[in-house]
Amino acid sequence: MPSERVTLQELVENGHLDTVPDDYLVSEQDxxxxEDYSCDARELPVIDMVGVEGERRDLVVQxxxxxxxxxxxxxxxNHGVxxxxxxxxxxxxxxxxxxPYEEKNKIRARFDGHVLPDEGYSDRFGLKEGSANWSDRLRLYTLPxxxxxxxLWPKHSPSFRETLEEYCEEQDKLMSRISELISEGLGLETSYLNDYFAGKYQQQLQVNYYPPCPQPDVTMGLRKHSDNNLLTLIxxxxxxxxxxxxxxxxxxxxxxxDWFVVNVGDQIEILSNGRYTSAEHRAFVSSKPRMSIATFSMPSNETVVGPILELLGTEEQPKYRAISFSEFKDSFYYTGWATAPTGKGHLKHLLISQD
Known part of the structure; x- marks a missing residue:
């Protein structure tokens, strides 16, 4: 895709589209x-963080x-943000x-032909093959x-930088608290995961903007996948x-x-040797615009992640092979996300035969 291509938002706002372009069509099965729209939203579990540092801690860990x-x-x-x-x-x-498009384009991510650019403003999710997502996005590294x-940070507002820096610091604190609860839930020391990734951690903000869609039933805002990171706050x-x-x-x-959605990523599934699971999720679109702000907690690229040895009993074997986060991302984007809507198919490449 040429880098000068206008983004989806401009295509929608200036093109007065009556139909979804072929680039954004998804297969009938996807x-x-x-009936998918009508599912009961109240079924998703809600964790109340009030009193988590006191008498309610054991309950919240459970x-x-x-x-x-x-x-x-x-x-x-009641998460503290x-x-x-x-x-x-x-x-x-x-x-x-x-x-205006000209202003946003000043921090445009440059598409290299087959993989999602790491930072900046862009439209397609860097797809090598297949249909594009009905969304534009802004992606920025925030920590360390x-x-x-x-x-690459927007400069439209003198307060943007200050707001984002404060927001990402608060997100980091919440991630740390949730990581403590996850560690305790696994029977590990409270600080285990935070200590494990001390100095080997990065945070990234990703904003997904979903423009109004003339045919919501033939496209997707974000196709099914699990996140390749540790934790996501949405x-x-x-x-x-x-x-x-x-x-x-x-x-x-x-x-x-005033709530956050918490998404367990693939790295937690690997670390827990499958005890905890990363979840497939997706986003549909409608005639209304929609925006979500996701904060990703990730290992640094060179950090090798594998099942935590302290969790393995005398007869339990590792289910996943250890792999650097950089190598894992390559597998995620090149063999999974960037080629076909595979859900969690990329994790199969890490499974160790138990024969």
Whole structure:
């Protein structure tokens, strides 16, 4: 795809589309059916973090363990991140996507032909083959501070940088607290996961903007996949669209303005030797615009991740081979995401034969 291609938002706003272009059509089997929209959003587990440093801790650890084993997806409330900060972050992002194309294009990610660019503003999710997602996105490294490329950060607002830096620090604190609960749920020391990735950790912000769609039933905002990282925190706007797969059924996540969606990533599944599961999820689109802000917690590229030895009993063998996060991402994008909607198929490459 040529780098000068206009983004989907501009295509929609300036082209007055009546139909979805061929580039964005998905196969019949991957389309959202009517019954998929009507799933009960209240089924997704909700974890109340109030009192987690006190008398409710054992209960919350038990709840975290249960949802990580059975779902890999849940929502958290009373999490410690202030609602005013969450709203400021959303407002800054909305203002960026409302800018003229020429302004947004100043931080345009350059597509290399087959894989998702790591940073900047772009449209297609770097697909090598297959249909594109009905979305534009902004992706920025936020932690450690040394990884920030400020030349790719939006400059439309003098407060954007300050807001994002405060937001990502609060996200990091919440990620750390959730990692402690996950560690305890696995029977490990409270600080195990945080210590494991001390100095070997990175954080990335990804905003997905889904423009209004003239034919929502023939395309997808984000096709089914599991996240390749450790944990994801998702801040949704008020328009539904996020779905998680549970027992073969797609469940729509009800947006709540002061809650975060927590997504267990592939690295946690590997570390726990399959005790905890990463969840397939996707996003559908509608006639309304939608925006979500995802914060990814990831190992540094050179960090090797494999099953935690302390979790393996005398007769339990590792289910996954150890692999660097850089190598894992290559497998994720080149053999999975970038070629076909495989869900969690990329994890099969890491399975160790138990014969």
């Amino acid at each position: 389309r959202v059916k009517f 709840q975290i363990r249960s949802v990580c084993e059975e779902w890999g997806f849940f929502q958290v409330k 202030s609602l005013p900060l969450m709203k400021r972050m959303q407002q800054e992002i909305r203002e960026f996507f409302d800018l 501070a040394s990884s920030r490329r400020y030349e 801040l949704q706007d008020s328009t539904p669209g996020l779905q998680v797969k549970k027992d073969g059924q797609w469940i729509t996540v009800k947006p709540m303005e």
